[in-house]
Structures are given as C-alpha cells and as structure tokens.
Amino acid sequence: MRSRILMLLGAAVFFMTFSTSAMAGDLDGFKGEKGEIKIAGGTAHIPVMKEAAQRIMGVSPDVQISIAGGGSGVGIKQAGEGLVDIGNSGKKPSEDEVARYGLHLFQWAIDGVAIIVNPANKVRALSQQQVMEIYAGKISNWKEVGGVDKQINLYTRDEASGTREVFWNQALKKGEIAANANFSVSNGAMKAAISQDPFAIGYVSVGHIDESVAAVAFDGVVPSRETVKEGKYAIARGLYSCTKGAPAGLTKKFIDYLFTAEGQQIVVDQGFITVK
C-alpha cells in the first residue's frame, strides 16, 4: 500500500515537472479534486485509459486512478455489480445487460480489429474466404496461402472478449473456429504470443499493433487508422465505457475528459479513431 502511494506520488511529481502547460486547459476541472476512480475491463482500452489517468494524476495528485484488464465481459459485469466505477467494453453490452444493470454507455473511440502474423512470416494479405477457412481449420498450412511449408498455429480469444466477438461476427461471419486454436487472455497476451511464434495467426485491436507483429491486409485493405476511419477496413467496432447509472463526480469528469479535444487527441495518439 505504502509503495503504491509512493509510486503514485512519484508519477505525480514526474508529470508536474515535465508536462507542458500547453495542454492544461481540458484538465482544469481536475485541479484540487480528491478521490479514486476504479476502471476495469476491455484490454483494447488500456493504452488510452493509462495515458488519460497519468495526465489527470499529473495535475491533481490527490486523485488515484486504478486500471485493470480482464476483458469486455469483466468490464460489463464489474461495472454492473458496482465493483468498479467504469467498466470498459469493446462490444456493445446486450440489451438485457443494459436493462438488468442500468448501464450507461459512452462510446469514445472506434477501433479496428486487425489480423496479425509474426514479422518473419511473408504472408501479408488474405481474403475473407481464406481467413474463414484458416480459422475453420480447412487451410492448415501456410504454403496454401503463399507462405512457407509449415502448420498454421491459430490463436483466438476467450468467449467474453469484445475483440473476439467483433472478429467472429465480421471477419468469420460467425463461422466455426477450429478446436485446436490456442486461447489468449488479452490483446497484450495475443501480441506477445504472435511475436514469439513464427507460424502464428491471430487478431488484435489496431491500437495494439507495433513492430513486434505484422498486420495482414484483409480483402486487400491494410488495417490502419486511416482505412478504419474511411470505413474501408471492414472489421471495426466502437470502444465503450460503461457506468452503472448516470456517472457523477470524478467518474463523470473522467468520461467527459475522454470527449474533450485533449482526450480525443490521446485516442488518436494511441492508434484509435475519434468519434467527433
């Protein structure tokens, strides 16, 4: 506990010293604020949440923001049960869940779901038909799609993942996923697994793509912020933050911040598409 406080203090001091005053405008509302915001859920959201939290804690050291993962299912559930203030979800919660928990939804970004392979893999384009057959296990060797003569290692996400739901609905058209597919527990874990495995195929939020993995063009369209924004890239979804009931106090300020010019700039910087 004590070390956590020290860490938070350290982070606060760091940001007070080094953050430029130019971006202070949208953060003014947090000055002198006290309290705690607990955030959990979708792992695609984490980069934006972290950056926003650091900036807020930079201007008001008495605010503590904790960010946990767990996936979209966890986000919806924990927000609904009042365990966290904000539950993030990469899929729209079902009407049943919204009604049962009294959830309020805030969509602050649009995100693409990109198919990724190891950078050592030379395959850089797949058609939807090929992707569906690969995930169904009908195409099981990379040479059938122009790669080396090696077995394709499938990676997917757990059933509660928002990223999985979008990928399954839009890329696989709710098609079958072979039983031998490996399961990763977060966008980060998926990226780590693909970057380690030269014969892997998987999918992550476009915001998570970096040089450790290679994005694959889907039906001829390379997934990027631009192609998702223009609507050319087909596998896209909204990123939601959910609260139980209408947000109030610090939680409301945090969500409002995500929609300010500065908040939306963070969204862009982290590789997502703004909603404004």
Add this chain to the structure above:
Amino acid sequence: MTATCERAVERLFFAAAFVSAFVTLFIFGFMVYYGLPLFSGGRFLAILTSHWAPHQGSFGIYPMIVGTLAISLLAMVFAFPLSMGCAILISVVSRGRLSRILRKVVEVMTGIPTVVYGFVGIFLLIPLVRNVFDAGSGMCVLSASLMLAVLVSPTMILFFCDSFDRVPRSYGHAVLALGGTRIQHFLHVTLPCAWPGIIVAVTMALGRAVGDTLIALMLAGNAVQAPDSVFDSARTLTSHIALVFAADNESLEFKAIFACGVSLYLFTTILVLMIRLAARARGKVGQVG
C-alpha cells in the same frame, strides 16, 4: 483463572475448526446450487462426457477433464524421478554442508510465485519446445507439464527428505553391522520405511498440479479439445474457469463453470482421502519402529 483461560482458548480453537469445516462444506453446496440448472435431469454425466461448444448449446467439460489429467499426470512423471534424485542427494548421498545448502535452495524454490514460472516458460520453454520438436506453436501439454514439474518438485523434494530423515539411524547402523552398503541400506531399508511418506508427497504434489491455474493458462495454449498427443494445445479445468469467468452471470456458459468447480472439488476430495489412507499406513510403520 487459568482454567477459564484454557476453556476460552479451547473454544477459540473449536470455533476455528468449525468455521474452516463449515466453509469447505458451504463452498461445495454453493457450487452445486449454482450449477443446479445444469445438473438437473441427469445432465451432469452428459456435461462430463460432452464437448464445449457454447454457440451450439453444448457446455460439456470433457476436453478440460482430459486436459487436466494429461497435464498434471505428465507433470508427475517428470517431477517424480527429479524429486527422488534430489532428495536422495540431499538426505542420503551427501550429508553435511552441500546437503544443507541444497536444502535451503529447494526451500527458497517453494516460495517462487507461479506467475514467474509461467513467464519464464513463455520466453524460454515455449520457443525451445517449438524448435526442438517442430511441434506447432510450442504451447502444448508438454510445455505446461515440464513447467508444472518444476513447480511441484520443491514440495516433493522436501517431503521426500523428511520421510527419509525420519527412518531411525539405528536401522542404518544395523545394516552397516551386517556388512551392507549404503545403496543396499537405501533400497532395502530407507525406501520401504519411507514409502508411506513418499505417497503423501506424491498426492500433495498431484493436488497442487491439478489445482494450479496460471502455468497451464499461460503455457498449455487453452484450446478446447481433448489432446491426442503431448504436442497438442489443451485446457485445464482451472484455466477454463479463469477463461469463462468473464462471461455474463446469467448465461449457461457461466453456470457450466460450476460443473468444473464440482469436478475439481471431487478430484481433490479423492486425493485427500488417498492422503488419509497413506497417512494411516505410515502410522503403522511408525509403531513398528
């Protein structure tokens, strides 16, 4: 004064025992209650033997039961000789400084968190298994078992050492007096006397291997299939609970994890019973000594 004090302490201990026993029973009842929609109408057996395909309305946990057994039993196959060898080195072959240092190292190993092993496994073991055996992604039953073996070995080694050390020294003197060697002493005297202790150690380690979540979650690949070979990706009951836990509370998927809980519970109960029986046998050996 002391009598009242003694009675109070006695009551306190009784309360502690009662609470822990009650909690255990309560948890079992809780799992059965919440899993009830799946257990009713003789469907429990169907769940144990069918496959997991939530979108087709099938919530069987057969692949996970096979995965759990395969990974934990294979881990024991690796861990047993390793632990036996270490324990013999520590307690039988070398006595003195080396033995004391080795024992300390093993004691430290028991405290290493599982996630550290899992992490090391992802970056060292998985690529190794993939390259050496040319076996898919490297995330498979074999990788998880090897790492689990490393995880449970320290516990087993310490238990083995303890049971070797408990064999009275005078037996050894008798063997020497009869002109026996140290190896004969170990094989014909120490090992038979320590046998019940060895069984306890194996059951404890197996329990830990079955109950561990993180290693399998990080290294076994978590595919929902009953593995055909050690190079297949597999999912354990514990990983399954961790993976499905995020599902909507009202969904049947979520209810199905209570079936996993009950299966794990029954499995551990059987293990504990085995430990009890072994411990009783050990008691008899003690009387002979």
